[in-house]
Amino acid sequence: MSVVRSSPPPCSSAVLCNVECEPSASQAAENLRFSKLCGISAARLHGSRKRLVLCDGRARWNSLKPIKAKDDDDAGSDYSRKCSVMSNENVKQIKEMEDSDSLWNENRASFSGKNPCQVSNVGNSTNILWHDCPIQKRDRQQLLQQRGCVVWLTGLSGSGKSTLACALSRSLHARGKLTYILDGDNVRHGLNRDLSFRAEDRSENIRRIGTLYIINSQTSYDLTSGEVAKLFADAGLICITSLISPYQKDRDACRALVPEGDFIEVFIDVPLHVCEARDPKGLYKLARAGKIKGFTGIDDPYEPPSSCEIVLQQQQGNGFKSPCEMAEIVISYLEEKGYLRA
Numbered sequence: 001m002s003v004v005r006s007s008p009p010p011c012s013s014a015v016l017c018n019v020e021c022e023p024s025a026s027q028a029a030e031n032l033r034f035s036k037l038c039g040i041s042a043a044r045l046h047g048s049r050k051r052l053v054l055c056d057g058r059a060r061w062n063s064l065k066p067i068k069a070k071d072d073d074d075a076g077s078d079y080s081r082k083c084s085v086m087s088n089e090n091v092k093q094i095k096e097m098e099d100s101d102s103l104w105n106e107n108r109a110s111f112s113g114k115n116p117c118q119v120s121n122v123g124n125s126t127n128i129l130w131h132d133c134p135i136q137k138r139d140r141q142q143l144l145q146q147r148g149c150v151v152w153l154t155g156l157s158g159s160g161k162s163t164l165a166c167a168l169s170r171s172l173h174a175r176g177k178l179t180y181i182l183d184g185d186n187v188r189h190g191l192n193r194d195l196s197f198r199a200e201d202r203s204e205n206i207r208r209i210g211t212l213y214i215i216n217s218q219t220s221y222d223l224t225s226g227e228v229a230k231l232f233a234d235a236g237l238i239c240i241t242s243l244i245s246p247y248q249k250d251r252d253a254c255r256a257l258v259p260e261g262d263f264i265e266v267f268i269d270v271p272l273h274v275c276e277a278r279d280p281k282g283l284y285k286l287a288r289a290g291k292i293k294g295f296t297g298i299d300d301p302y303e304p305p306s307s308c309e310i311v312l313q314q315q316q317g318n319g320f321k322s323p324c325e326m327a328e329i330v331i332s333y334l335e336e337k338g339y340l341r342a
């Protein structure tokens with residue numbers, strides 16, 4: 001049996017990968033010894049090449065980085081070259097390490113998700129524990145073969161945010177990319193049903209959707225605001241938000257809390273008279289008649305982005321690009337910036 005080792009995961013557990021069992025005279029003894037070491041069935045090892053994590057004295061089939069099944073003849077591949085072959089002596093060393101109290105405790109903390117040093121009080125919650133998991137954003141991104149980000153669509157009611165969000169999601173889905181849409185209308189049916197369209201409630205709407213916990217250091221962290229889009233981006237998804245988000249300061253606050261570059265603000269620059277002429281829900285008509293108060297663009301302000309990643313405008317010939325054409329512009333940007341690969 002040959003065992004190769006890769007770089008350690010965040011929990012510092014020993015990682016064994018591409019465990020390979022060859023039918024040889026020494027195999028039974030090797031399998032027995034290895035399976036005893038790892039606490040797993042020798043039968044599971046036979047003839048398989050898998051990736052193992054040694055943790056808490058047990059072996060875990062590791063999902064940190066999915067490894068495609070490899071043929072024997074690609075032993076000289078990049079991946080194999082990066083791994084160094086472990087001798088029996090190395091296996092013995094791992095066993096010794098594994099037996100030591102410190103590694104045991106470290107691994108136990110990592111895999112239970114609990115770090116005993118991080119009990120804190122946050123807001124009204126006392127004595128709470130920050131849970132870390134060794135599966136991190138980069139592992140999820142590797143799995144999904146994409147980079148998590150927030151595509152923030154902003155524009156007047158009727159400018160085409162929801163339509164573009166759907167077109168984008170469809171196109172990306174067809175390319176095998178995982179997206180999730182957070183649409184203002186939809187989120188206000190549930191999570192944000194308690195919010196109105198007063199300025200402070202609009203801000204709260206954006207705050208809940210757009211931002212997140214900021215971890216200041218290993219031991220202290222602030223609950224700065226809500227977190228939905230960031231959670232999705234952290235999950236490795238391309239999160240598309242579709243909200244009027246009329247105030248610059250609220251959009252800036254969301255941008256500031258997302259890792260540099262991961263907030264892609266897209267302004268759908270459709271003039272008020274066009275949106276009003278479209279008026280698919282009849283809301284502009286009601287607002288003009290004074291039956292809806294504080295309607296964006298009528299008697300409530302919309303502050304266009306002062307600088308943003310993408311502006312989708314009316315074309316010179318007066319027409320607008322189709323939703324699919326607009327989606328392609330956004331997708332080209334994502335492609336160019338590397339969000340469509342891990």
Ligand SMILES: Nc1ncnc2c1ncn2[C@@H]1O[C@H](COP(=O)(O)OS(=O)(=O)O)[C@@H](OP(=O)(O)O)[C@H]1O
Nearest residue numbers: 157158184185197202205243244245246294295296
């Ligand atoms: N007063 C007022 N102003 C603006 N919009 C209003 C208002 N009342 C209801 N609606 C409907 O709510 C949708 C906008 O919700 P959002 O969550 O995107 O708004 S905001 O970002 O909090 O400003 C918006 O949907 P979209 O047309 O999809 O933008 C409207 O249909």
Ligand SMILES: Nc1ncnc2c1ncn2[C@@H]1O[C@H](COP(=O)(O)OP(=O)(O)O)[C@@H](O)[C@H]1O
Nearest residue numbers: 157158159160161162163278280320321322323
């Ligand atoms: N690129 C476009 N060109 C022409 N009409 C569009 C375009 N995108 C959306 N529309 C139309 O505009 C209206 C409002 O679109 P919608 O996506 O609901 O906007 P929002 O979500 O910003 O309120 C709909 O009737 C839709 O069919």
